Amino acid sequence: MSIAGSIDLSVDRAKERACDTFQIFTRNPRGWKFKKLTREDVKKFKEKLSNSGISPVVAHMPYLPNLASPSKPIHKRSVRTLISEVERCQLLGIPYLVTHLGSHMGKGFEIGQERIVEALNAALPIPVENVMILLENTAGTRNSMGTFFEDIAKILDGVIAKEKVGVCFDTSHAFAAGYELRTESSLNETFERFESVVGVDRLKVIHLNDSKAGVGSRIDRHEHIGMGYIGEKGFKVILKHHLFQGLPLILETPIDSRRDDLGNVRKVRELAS
Numbered sequence: 001m002s003i004a005g006s007i008d009l010s011v012d013r014a015k016e017r018a019c020d021t022f023q024i025f026t027r028n029p030r031g032w033k034f035k036k037l038t039r040e041d042v043k044k045f046k047e048k049l050s051n052s053g054i055s056p057v058v059a060h061m062p063y064l065p066n067l068a069s070p071s072k073p074i075h076k077r078s079v080r081t082l083i084s085e086v087e088r089c090q091l092l093g094i095p096y097l098v099t100h101l102g103s104h105m106g107k108g109f110e111i112g113q114e115r116i117v118e119a120l121n122a123a124l125p126i127p128v129e130n131v132m133i134l135l136e137n138t139a140g141t142r143n144s145m146g147t148f149f150e151d152i153a154k155i156l157d158g159v160i161a162k163e164k165v166g167v168c169f170d171t172s173h174a175f176a177a178g179y180e181l182r183t184e185s186s187l188n189e190t191f192e193r194f195e196s197v198v199g200v201d202r203l204k205v206i207h208l209n210d211s212k213a214g215v216g217s218r219i220d221r222h223e224h225i226g227m228g229y230i231g232e233k234g235f236k237v238i239l240k241h242h243l244f245q246g247l248p249l250i251l252e253t254p255i256d257s258r259r260d261d262l263g264n265v266r267k268v269r270e271l272a273s
Contacts, residue, residue, distance in 0.1 A: 068102035068112035117158035139176035139220035182234035
């Protein structure tokens, strides 16, 4: 949901789209600079949220930070952004902060892993309660971190405050990375693997997106629910799975002449029923 105009307007927009849960950027996602939240900003947001009955709200890290960056200046700036976002979530009463794991920029997974663990361990000692950082799986584009469950598990192993870190599972990213989700047997196999490597207790949020590219394509392009390669049959299987029924489902789907946000929300409910 957009926060244009004022952050509390995101709640109004979520209500207009009949949401049970929603995700926001707490500031401009395409820049490093941002304004501090005022008391009035926080008060309006929390009051509207309380009256709406919508829960939970999920925040997403901005696009520019790269927690895996081998560049010390970029990495330092990225860590500062992560810390500030955790603090903003605490002020707003947002329990989950989703972050991309970034790119190792050609320096290799081990370097990227080391930098991400450094970033998480730097951010988590701050005296903030009730905010969990969620590591999002990626589609496997060049130099990206967190494509496979094993990659995420290695990062989690290096985190000191393990109770403050979980996972956000993106269906489009997983599918593009090579995880088959479209049949009951393949979906069960995928999450049996997730359980053995990461642990389903760490799974807190689902990004529910269709994919414009095929399984194992390594192409990160989201599509309207049911209109991509996962398809309506695939999402019927996904939405039937017990893990998906108990978690917040966040749609990061396009808006175009074919369908808008409300259209995708309705489609998910239709397929779930």
